[in-house]
Amino acid sequence: MASISDIDKSKLPRHVAVIMDGNGRWAKQKGEHRIFGHQQGVASVKEVTEAAAELGIHYLTLYAFSTENWNRPKEEVDALMELLVGTIHKEVAALNKNSIRLQAIGNLKSLPKNCYTELMDAIQQTSKNDRLMLILALSYSSKWEIIDSVKQIAEKVKRNEISVDKIDDAVFSSHLCTKGIPDPELLIRTSGEQRVSNFLLWQIAYAELYFTETLWPDFRKENFFDALLDYQNRERRFGKTSEQLGNTGIKI
Numbered sequence: 477m478a479s480i481s482d483i484d485k486s487k488l489p490r491h492v493a494v495i496m497d498g499n500g501r502w503a504k505q506k507g508e509h510r511i512f513g514h515q516q517g518v519a520s521v522k523e524v525t526e527a528a529a530e531l532g533i534h535y536l537t538l539y540a541f542s543t544e545n546w547n548r549p550k551e552e553v554d555a556l557m558e559l560l561v562g563t564i565h566k567e568v569a570a571l572n573k574n575s576i577r578l579q580a581i582g583n584l585k586s587l588p589k590n591c592y593t594e595l596m597d598a599i600q601q602t603s604k605n606d607r608l609m610l611i612l613a614l615s616y617s618s619k620w621e622i623i624d625s626v627k628q629i630a631e632k633v634k635r636n637e638i639s640v641d642k643i644d645d646a647v648f649s650s651h652l653c654t655k656g657i658p659d660p661e662l663l664i665r666t667s668g669e670q671r672v673s674n675f676l677l678w679q680i681a682y683a684e685l686y687f688t689e690t691l692w693p694d695f696r697k698e699n700f701f702d703a704l705l706d707y708q709n710r711e712r713r714f715g716k717t718s719e720q721l722g723n724t725g726i727k728i
């Protein structure tokens with residue numbers, strides 16, 4: 477397993493996104509209820525957030541609840557929302573201590589009122605922090621985000637605020653929830669599933685994908701370092717050839 481000293485600090489991704497998956501299976505393996513898995517997953521969130529801050533990564537986006545997750549049994553959804561409110565409330569002091577700024581993306585208005593209020597409070601209370609931006613994807617789906625962006629742009633065209641031929645990558649990006657945030661260079665998914673599940677479809681156009689069998693509640697700093705080390709051994713070509721990049725080896 478990798479340790480922090482194995483990571484080349486000059487080749488860090490600016491933004492890492494994580495699909496935190498496998499809480500339910502982890503709990504089931506232990507003969508526990510799925511909700512126990514979600515509770516244990518909070519420790520992994522803290523570990524990875526700390527590791528990202530220690531390394532000097534600037535943005536960490538965690539997929540915590542998808543639009544599709546609303547279709548889970550009510551008992552599980554309620555428990556997840558409660559866990560979210562409780563965790564945010566408990567962790568604000570630690571976020572401030574470590575200069576971590578909280579942000580959220582998704583259809584936040586669809587969250588229960590107490591959840592929304594707690595989240596907005598924490599975002600406001602941590603807004604001056606500048607070491608790491610921790611972005612929680614909540615009630616998030618990429619297709620929803622893209623459609624929402626299209627609607628905003630269409631409205632602007634209708635009001636003659638933007639002409640159709642001016643719509644480009646930058647204009648489109650600036651209407652997404654992630655406006656102002658660089659695209660993730662690395663996307664990690666735990667639990668062995670190899671799919672994107674409606675997460676940051678536009679933003680991961682050129683991300684390196686890293687899949688691990690480790691279930692989210694077992695994911696520790698060392699697992700995060702493993703993913704970063706793997707990333708640092710990729711060659712990111714962006715359509716070019718190795719030779720054009722002046723590379724003989726495979727390092728990024």
Ligand code: IPE
Nearest residue numbers: 496497498499500501502540
């Ligand atoms: C990820 O773990 C957490 C959320 C989606 C909220 P899961 O709850 O999806 O766990 P599995 O995939 O059923 O094991």
Ligand code: IPE
Nearest residue numbers: 495496497539540541542673
């Ligand atoms: C994706 O995990 C959403 C989150 C991690 C919050 P799921 O476990 O819900 O994804 P699918 O449904 O198995 O693709």
Ligand code: MG
Nearest residue numbers: 497498499500
């Ligand atoms: Mg899952």
